[in-house]
Amino acid sequence: xxxxxxxxxxxxxxxxxxxxxxxxxxxxxxxxxxxxxxxxxxxxxxxxxxxxxxxxxxxxxxxxxxxxxxxxxxxxxxxxxxxxxxxxxxxxxxxxxxxxxxxxxxxxxxxxxx
Amino acid sequence: xxxxxxxxxxxxxxxxxxxxxxxxxxxxxxxxxxxxxxxxxxxxxxxxxxxxxxxxxxxxxxxxxxxxxxxxxxxxxxxxxxxxxxxxxxxxxxxxxxxxxxxxxxxxxxxx
Numbered sequence: 319x320x321x322x323x324x325x326x327x328x329x330x331x332x333x334x335x336x337x338x339x340x341x342x343x344x345x346x347x348x349x350x351x352x353x354x355x356x357x358x359x360x361x362x363x364x365x366x367x368x369x370x371x372x373x374x375x376x377x378x379x380x381x382x383x384x385x386x387x388x389x390x391x392x393x394x395x396x397x398x399x400x401x402x403x404x405x406x407x408x409x410x411x412x413x414x415x416x417x418x419x420x421x422x423x424x425x426x427x428x429x430x431x432x
Numbered sequence: 433x434x435x436x437x438x439x440x441x442x443x444x445x446x447x448x449x450x451x452x453x454x455x456x457x458x459x460x461x462x463x464x465x466x467x468x469x470x471x472x473x474x475x476x477x478x479x480x481x482x483x484x485x486x487x488x489x490x491x492x493x494x495x496x497x498x499x500x501x502x503x504x505x506x507x508x509x510x511x512x513x514x515x516x517x518x519x520x521x522x523x524x525x526x527x528x529x530x531x532x533x534x535x536x537x538x539x540x541x542x543x544x
Contacts, residue, residue: 322475351532361521361534374530408475418463418530421523423475 320345322411322424330430336397339427343390343411349373350392351421352384355406367392368415396429404431434459436524438535445512446543453507453538455522460500463525467496467507469518470537476521480507512542 323342331337343350351366351374363376367386384394390411396403406428410421435458445451455465464483468476480489480496482505488497495508505522519537526533 324475353532353534360536361523363532376531410476418525420478420481421466421476421532422478423468425475428473 322409322422324407324409324424324427326427327425328428328430330432331399332432333399333401335399336395337399337429338393338395339407339409339429341392341394341409341411341424343392343409344422347411347413347422348390349412349415349419350386350390351410351412352392352394353408353410354378355408355426356404361408364394366415373415399431401431404429434462434524434526434531434533436522436533436535438520438522438538440538441536442539442541444541444543447512447514449512449542450508450510451512451540453509453520453540455505455507455535457503457505457524457533459526460503461526461528462500463530465496465498465505465525466523467494467505468521468523470521471518479520509540512540514542514544516540517542 325340349368352364355361366374370386381397386392406426408426410423412419437456439454466481467479482489482498493510498505521537523534
């Protein structure tokens with residue numbers, strides 16, 4: 319059974335650009351959640367999608383957005399990139415919504431903003 | 433606002449030792465608590481999930497306990513091995529808003 323797949327694994331952008339990251343959940347999982355991990359702040363929750371609807375949202379500015387498709391694949395987008403957006407972006411999938419089930423994480427997308 | 437603290441931040445032990453990692457949280461109204469391990473540059477691997485109605489969960493050499501009233505969870509690792517070296521994170525799911533809050537982790541090094 320394939321795990322959670324995130325693409326791309328690494329990317330470099332410059333300030334002001336935008337970026338789109340992709341996450342394919344484990345087959346059968348309908349919940350996808352996104353997290354930002356930095357050395358200073360640790361892991362912070364961005365948002366969660368279940369059946370194409372955003373169910374929960376963390377405390378991030380509107381430059382961070384996401385969506386989920388009918389096949390449960392999810393994308394997150396960051397517009398007008400800032401240096402502080404450099405981080406490891408992780409997604410997790412789960413059978414249940416609302417973070418109530420066991421979470422399975424992908425390997426992450428490491429974003430560097432120059 | 434839920435806050436999750438993990439102590440110690442780093443721990444170094446010789447191979448074969450039994451050890452305990454601690455996780456404390458400020459709001460006891462949680463839905464569940466999950467322990468993860470993270471290897472350098474990698475994603476998180478789920479270790480144990482404890483529902484709020486449970487007191488402990490076991491998987492192999494790992495045992496996690498939960499005391500909601502005191503806002504504490506412990507992860508016990510028996511007979512540690514060098515392959516256990518990683519960062520261990522606990523995450524708490526809020527009982528009312530289902531928001532996930534992570535601790536900063538404990539960096540474990542098991543020396544051969």
